[in-house]
Amino acid sequence: MPIERQKDLRLAVLIDADNVPYANVKGMMEEIAKYGTPTFKRIYGDWTKPTTSGWKGVLLENAITPIQQYSYTSGKNATDSAMIIDAMDILYSGRVDGFCIVSSDSDFTRLAIRLREAGMSVIGIGERKTPEPFITACDKFIYIEILSSDDNIPDAKQKRPKKDATPQVDKRTIKLVKSSINDIADESGWAFLGELGTLILKKQPNFDPRNYGFKKLLHFIKSVDSIEVDERQSESGSSRHVYVRVKQ
Structure with missing residues (x-):
């Protein structure tokens, strides 16, 4: 299903807390709202770890439900498994039209492919370090970095500065x-x-x-x-x- 900006598109937003920063969550949710209405908003991680403390205030402000996932075995990513299981449960519930997977992890490549095979629209959001296979598995992929700098992008009537950190058109x-x-x-x-x-x-x-x-x-x-x-x-x-x- 092609990605179109329509407010009535029901989206399930699933966030991998292990692979995205919390600083730009507000920007991410505003971006997602351009494509539809988040029906499910869940974030997965081991919330007993001190490294996740910065997320708490952000989750309350954006009404995102934290899902506790303990790391049962060293070296295994239990968060990925929990997200994938939930995604399939939501898919079969028939209550959404698409998914937004927020992660920079290539482990979600197969999930994105499976959701698209089921007729779902799939939007990916992650950092520029995101592996190519996950990017190409999505209908649309958005880099978190451009969301944080979006307010600094000039309007059409303004000329872009000649010297800035923005990549040139290759x-x-x-x-x-x-x-x-x-x-x-x-x-x-x-x-x-x-x-x-x-x-x-x-x-x-x-x-x-x-x-x-x-x-x-x-x-x-x-x-x-x-x-x-x-x-x-x-x-x-x-x-x-x-x-x-x-x-x-």
């Missing part, structure tokens, strides 16, 4: 965008921006214009010199449609 990404435009373009080479965004995510789930310092895909596209933009008014004049094509 040739591989530009090639991905241009090839995707050509895949769906009409005879004159124009492609609808909305369809382009959907296709890019299918090819590369962790693509996000915020990774490169842009709030929207349109802002990202306008920064690429080899792509041109045509903003067309609808017949009623109440809205506009954006089309893009690779410059001839």
